[in-house]
Amino acid sequence: MAGVLLWVVCPKGNATALLSLIPRSGKHKRCRVHQKVKFSTGVSAISSAVANPARSSEEKVYDVVLKQAALVKEQRGKQTLDLGTRTETDGFTDWDLLNEAYDRCGEVCAEYAKTFYLGTLLMTPERRRAVWAIYVWCRRTDELVDGPNASHITPRALDRWEKRLDDLFEGRPYDMLDAALSDTVSKYPVDIQPFKDMIEGMRLDLRKSRYMNFDELYLYCYYVAGTVGLMSVPVMGIAPESKASVESVYNAALALGIANQLTNILRDVGEDARRGRIYLPQDELARFGLSDDDIFRGQVTDKWRNFMKDQIKRARMFFDEAEKGVSELNAASRWPVWASLLLYRQILDAIEENDYNNFSKRAYVGKVKKFASLPVAYGRALMGTSKLF
Ligand SMILES: CC(C)=CCC/C(C)=C/CC/C(C)=C/CC/C(C)=C/COP(=O)(O)OP(=O)(O)O
Numbered sequence: 223m224a225g226v227l228l229w230v231v232c233p234k235g236n237a238t239a240l241l242s243l244i245p246r247s248g249k250h251k252r253c254r255v256h257q258k259v260k261f262s263t264g265v266s267a268i269s270s271a272v273a274n275p276a277r278s279s280e281e282k283v284y285d286v287v288l289k290q291a292a293l294v295k296e297q298r299g300k301q302t303l304d305l306g307t308r309t310e311t312d313g314f315t316d317w318d319l320l321n322e323a324y325d326r327c328g329e330v331c332a333e334y335a336k337t338f339y340l341g342t343l344l345m346t347p348e349r350r351r352a353v354w355a356i357y358v359w360c361r362r363t364d365e366l367v368d369g370p371n372a373s374h375i376t377p378r379a380l381d382r383w384e385k386r387l388d389d390l391f392e393g394r395p396y397d398m399l400d401a402a403l404s405d406t407v408s409k410y411p412v413d414i415q416p417f418k419d420m421i422e423g424m425r426l427d428l429r430k431s432r433y434m435n436f437d438e439l440y441l442y443c444y445y446v447a448g449t450v451g452l453m454s455v456p457v458m459g460i461a462p463e464s465k466a467s468v469e470s471v472y473n474a475a476l477a478l479g480i481a482n483q484l485t486n487i488l489r490d491v492g493e494d495a496r497r498g499r500i501y502l503p504q505d506e507l508a509r510f511g512l513s514d515d516d517i518f519r520g521q522v523t524d525k526w527r528n529f530m531k532d533q534i535k536r537a538r539m540f541f542d543e544a545e546k547g548v549s550e551l552n553a554a555s556r557w558p559v560w561a562s563l564l565l566y567r568q569i570l571d572a573i574e575e576n577d578y579n580n581f582s583k584r585a586y587v588g589k590v591k592k593f594a595s596l597p598v599a600y601g602r603a604l605m606g607t608s609k610l611f
Contacts, residue, residue: 279441283448287476290413290452291468294460297411320405323398327354330399334361337565337592341558345458349555352410352457355402360420360450362399367424377425384421387414411456416449423449431499432514436536439503440480447483451475458555466550474547478563481540485569488533492520492581502533520581530578534570541567549605556603564595 331354332339338357342350366375366383386396391414395401406412423445433439455475460468487494487501494501495517507513510529541563548559565587572585587595 279437279444283441283444283476284473286415286419286452287472288469289415290455291472293411293413294456294468294472297456319398320401323402324351324354324405327351327358327399327402330354330361331357337596338558338562341561344557345552345554348409349457349459349552351402352406353454355399355406356412356450356453356457358399359403359417360453363420363424364446367427375424375428377428380421380425380428384418387417387421391417406457412453413456416452419445420449433501433503435505436503439501442501443480443483443487444476447486448476448479451477451479455551458559459552460550461552464550466547471547471550474544474550477540477547478544478559481537481544481563482566484533484537484540485566488530488537488573489569489580489585491517493584495520495581506532517581522577522579522581527578530573530580534573537570538567548602553603557600560599560602561596564599565592568595 328339328351331342335357339354342353345353363383366372366380386400389396390400390404391407393404393408395404407414423442426442426445430442433442452472452475455472460466460471464471491500491502500514500517502517507517507529510532511525512529516523516526544563548556548563551559568587568591569585572587573580576583576585
């Protein structure tokens, strides 16, 4: 996921430091999305599900959204989370060791996602370290297929990673980083499904290098990035004063993951093609008179520009959908989310500024723009709820 939240301003150069921590391997791409109902999002999936018995990826993913929302609602019904009262006899044994594990997660987050890390410092200490633990697990999972050992990764290795996940959810962590997550999932209404789905995304990436249509791509994006949004909401928390439905907040979180992944895909078209991978809907390429060969050739033509305009428009629609939900989060969680959203969204502007040459020019947001976004994000975070209900 790279970046789960994490992802924010994660200087690429820091990647190596993480490696020591993480089992590595192949290379995959995280998210992109959509089509069917033109520029649809999860919300529209409900009505289309009724009309169409053959369920789309969005409809299937929306079932997961509903399940996650139900868990949070159940938790909201209870008083407050009982945090910080663990003793040395329950669950994971040693309190000091657990604190050390969380600190290590924080270090990893600080190393790989600096801006996001800074934002987490505004959260309550309990939420902050829970976010770090989730971040680190996603990072490690991503590294399985995206790190230096990626070429050695097999479906069996992913099965073992999933078994480890089951164990940590049952309070049997394998190592200290798992122990931090194990503790987090015992305290917050975090469900295992999005974690399993992220592993499924890694499996998909091992066996698939083409996506026939947006529906297939959407599912991939959900697996590798939408899941991060679903994992984050229970920890970030919904503002007590929010009048939005829990489902709509989850839907916005899902949309942010999808938007980020689509952006990531559009930015990395050339890099992916050099690895033989095309994370763009084949039917949409054909509709614009483009084929795989055009991607491998890497010439920016008018056909390509028109295709890209359409793809960027879709990614922005997912960002728009996500923006509606940020102000429903707990006040202290909004700033890091806004900051990362604004920064990632600007990558789309950078692709335009590069005249759609995403074959040989990497779109990036310069330091000045990055820093200029931070006060904007802060200002938006101060604004209250609610555009969602
Ligand atoms: C909007 C609401 C209600 C909640 C927020 C919910 C959250 C935190 C959603 C974020 C989901 C997320 C961060 C998905 C990961 C997306 C992604 C493509 C990360 C890319 O990570 P890297 O591959 O490290 O990125 P770079 O290649 O740009 O370094």
